Amino acid sequence: MQLLIVEDDQALADALRDAVTTSGHQAIHVSSGADALLRHQQAELILLDLGLPDIHGLDVLRKLRLVSEVPVIVLTAQDDERSVVRGLRQGADDYLIKPIGLSVLLARIEAVARRSRLNTHAAEARIVAGPLVIDFDKHEATLFGRGLGLTAKEFELLSLLAQHAGSVVTREQILDQLWGDAFLAVSRSLDVHLTGLRAKLESPGMIVNVRGVGYRLEVAQR
Numbered sequence: 001m002q003l004l005i006v007e008d009d010q011a012l013a014d015a016l017r018d019a020v021t022t023s024g025h026q027a028i029h030v031s032s033g034a035d036a037l038l039r040h041q042q043a044e045l046i047l048l049d050l051g052l053p054d055i056h057g058l059d060v061l062r063k064l065r066l067v068s069e070v071p072v073i074v075l076t077a078q079d080d081e082r083s084v085v086r087g088l089r090q091g092a093d094d095y096l097i098k099p100i101g102l103s104v105l106l107a108r109i110e111a112v113a114r115r116s117r118l119n120t121h122a123a124e125a126r127i128v129a130g131p132l133v134i135d136f137d138k139h140e141a142t143l144f145g146r147g148l149g150l151t152a153k154e155f156e157l158l159s160l161l162a163q164h165a166g167s168v169v170t171r172e173q174i175l176d177q178l179w180g181d182a183f184l185a186v187s188r189s190l191d192v193h194l195t196g197l198r199a200k201l202e203s204p205g206m207i208v209n210v211r212g213v214g215y216r217l218e219v220a221q222r
Contacts, residue, residue, distance in 0.1 A: 001113060003027045004043035006036040006060070007075070008053050012098075016047060016075075019102040020109070033060040041176070043070055045113060048092075050076040050083070058090055065091040067176035071116045073108060075100070129165040130219035134158065143201060153178065154197045157190075161207065161217040170214035 003020055007013040008031040017027045028043065030036050033055030040046060046064075050057030061072060071093045076083070079097040087095045093112045096105065127134040131144045134155075141148045141158055150158065156178050161169055174190060194215070198207055208216045 001025045001044045001109075002042060003109070004036065004039060004046045005029045006033070006046060006052065006057070007031065007049045008051070009049075015102070016105075019106065023106050025109075033057065036060050037063060040064055040068060040070060045071045045073065045109060045116070047109075048072050048074050050074060050078055050087075058086060061087065061090050061092060066170060067173045071112045073112055075105075127159065127162045129162050129217070132158075132162060132219050134162055143203070148200045150197065150200060151193075153189075153193050154200070157193055157197055158217075161215060162219075165217045165219055168210050168214050168216045172214075174214065 003025050005013055005016050005020075005027055007016065007029065010031070013029045013031070017029055020027050028039060030039060031053070033052045036046070036048070036052075037060060048057050048061060052060065057074065057076065061074070064070065064072065072091065073094045073096060074087045074092045075096050075098060076087075077098045084095050093115070094108050096108060125135070125137055127136075132141070133143075134141045136159075139152075139155060141150055141155060148154075148158075157174065160174060160177055171190065179189065194207065198204075201207070206218060208218055210216055
């Protein structure tokens, strides 16, 4: 399993990396919250310190949970009840107080990973949302039986919206999923691809702009 260790104490980070790699895992180490947000997609599980030099760990966790369900284990010296409750409510899968025995940490990693696997559903070969059909094997999208002729990025964008048809997908979620940078990129790419996708759908109002939040796919029968 690929782990991301977010820890600004180099000695502790080295010890954690040695422990998890000895147990058969792979590990990437970053020492700041900004780097964690940039590299979280490379991880299957994150070990997150709260006392980071640039962004508080709970703020990193909050931002991660806007776009990702990657399991997060908080490792911190902050053992007061309020911090623990805040961490768990903001989406931490486990909350461990330093210092912690490495054997206990490894056991917790395995437990969180098992829960994550149980909650992960196999990807569907296609999505059907009313008259919209997205076939991943053929990499093809049709609406009322008409091929849409989408570019690769338009196909990814429509697929993401269709997976959450009827619900809002935030701009941050889209940027993170399609471009891998939800927080630092300043780009008009999303707007350009949305314009192209809307033109090919030829269905005004199908992609609804929820001002200040994101976009919602509404699929109605003719």
